[in-house]
Amino acid sequence: MxxxxxxxxxxxxxxxxxxxxxxxxxxxxxxxxLRQRAALAFFLLHHDSPVTVARLERALWPxxxxxxxxQMVYNAVHALRRNGLPLxxxxxxxxxxxxxxxxxxxxxxxxLARGEHELGTADWAAASRTFAAALALWRGRTLADLAEQDLxxxxxxxxxxxxxxxxxxxxxxxxRLGRYREVIGELETAVACEPLRERLCGQLMQxxxxxGRQADALGLYRRTRADLIERLGLxxxxxxxxxxxxxxxxxxxxxxxxxxxxxxxxxxxxxxxxPERLVREHAGIEPGDRTEVVAAKVRWVVRRVLGSGxxxxxxxxxxxxxxxGVRTDETLCASALLLEKITQFHRxxxxxx
Numbered sequence: 001m002x003x004x005x006x007x008x009x010x011x012x013x014x015x016x017x018x019x020x021x022x023x024x025x026x027x028x029x030x031x032x033x034l035r036q037r038a039a040l041a042f043f044l045l046h047h048d049s050p051v052t053v054a055r056l057e058r059a060l061w062p063x064x065x066x067x068x069x070x071q072m073v074y075n076a077v078h079a080l081r082r083n084g085l086p087l088x089x090x091x092x093x094x095x096x097x098x099x100x101x102x103x104x105x106x107x108x109x110x111x112l113a114r115g116e117h118e119l120g121t122a123d124w125a126a127a128s129r130t131f132a133a134a135l136a137l138w139r140g141r142t143l144a145d146l147a148e149q150d151l152x153x154x155x156x157x158x159x160x161x162x163x164x165x166x167x168x169x170x171x172x173x174x175x176r177l178g179r180y181r182e183v184i185g186e187l188e189t190a191v192a193c194e195p196l197r198e199r200l201c202g203q204l205m206q207x208x209x210x211x212g213r214q215a216d217a218l219g220l221y222r223r224t225r226a227d228l229i230e231r232l233g234l235x236x237x238x239x240x241x242x243x244x245x246x247x248x249x250x251x252x253x254x255x256x257x258x259x260x261x262x263x264x265x266x267x268x269x270x271x272x273x274x275p276e277r278l279v280r281e282h283a284g285i286e287p288g289d290r291t292e293v294v295a296a297k298v299r300w301v302v303r304r305v306l307g308s309g310x311x312x313x314x315x316x317x318x319x320x321x322x323x324x325g326v327r328t329d330e331t332l333c334a335s336a337l338l339l340e341k342i343t344q345f346h347r348x349x350x351x352x353x
Contacts, residue, residue: 015104016044017159018139020146035060038151039076041143043087043096045155047103052093053077059153104137105159111137112166119169124176131170138163164190164197171203178254180210191220195227198240209247210254217247 015021020041042059043051057065057073066072077094081087086097100106111134118127141147142156142163167190174183187204194200201224208217221236221244228234235241246252 013102013104014044014098015139016041016143017104017108017137017163018141019144020044021139033076034146034149034151035072035076036079038146038149039073040080040085041146042153043080043085043094044103044105045153047096047098047106050090050093050095052091055093060151108134108137108162108166112162115166115169115173119173122176124173128170128173128177131166131173134166135163135170164194164200168199168203171207175203175206175254180207183207184211195224196231198224198228198237202240202243205243205247206252209252214247214250218244221247 012023013021020037038060039056042056053070053073056077057069060073060076061069077087087094088097089095100110111130115127115130115134118124118130142159143151147156167186171183171187174180184204184207187200187207191197191200191204201220205217205220208214208220221240224240225236228236236244243252
């Protein structure tokens with residue numbers, strides 16, 4: 001692939017969501033040597049910011065660089081520039097000058113952001129299509145060919161995790177459309193590869209249950225619990241345990257698709273004032289909070305807390321009404337505080353009963 005960019009113009013595509021590849025017709029295997037390929041990959045992972053020579057050296061030799069490591073980096077960069085890679089000197093390093101449309105990673109991030117917005121506006125069909133398009137960009141694990149050469153950077157693991165998140169978000173959208181059987185096969189494949197990822201396991205449990213396979217859903221929970229204990233010494237999360245309890249007792253309801261979304265929480269009126277007051281109190285909802293903010297405050301509470309008693313059931317039901325299908329990821333730290341507050345409320349209810 002010598003001089004692989006010259007004459008290609010802006011149509012050249014760079015791919016890192018799978019083995020390293022450049023353009024549809026040519027393979028990045030033509031870049032001479034592992035160091036050149038690794039340098040190219042690292043520039044692509046950081047295409048939107050300059051990369052210093054020292055940083056690139058640490059990436060190529062994570063533990064200890066050879067005495068000639070700095071010179072080898074310069075040689076690799078020089079070879080890439082000689083072959084036409086648009087590397088511009090900037091801030092003591094080099095910056096890759098390509099457009100977002102030329103890089104599958106940038107396209108993936110754009111689609112991911114769009115899909116999250118569509119989930120937040122309850123546009124389930126559009127969200128499903130968008131996440132499907134994002135997932136279609138993948139050809140395997142991030143830079144799989146370099147990973148086989150023992151080059152494993154944190155950015156690679158983060159992207160692989162983002163791929164799983166995109167899958168989970170697409171499945172969530174499919175659930176909202178009532179499509180459970182359609183995603184079972186894909187979820188089974190994903191869970192086989194990531195048996196300790198509890199959200200994926202939980203989604204497969206839901207898909208199985210709503211497809212009339214309660215025993216299979218409970219069997220999956222038992223296998224997941226055994227794997228977590230054996231490999232990590234951990235019990236399943238409260239969320240997954242609660243899901244198992246709901247399936248066991250046939251209490252798992254399908255999510256309702258809201259007829260209409262209203263932007264500000266103060267305009268949403270549940271049927272009874274008392275449950276609404278409890279929702280606002282224990283989730284810390286303010287009168288002017290938009291639905292996205294409400295979702296961030298109570299999503300984890302809804303999923304993790306089952307509780308007991310009529311009041312707790314009303315609280316959960318009206319939290320779901322307030323969410324109206326909004327799904328927004330926020331910090332676990334804040335949600336842990338909310339979980340503690342509402343758990344204390346449930347304990348007090350049980351004691352008083």
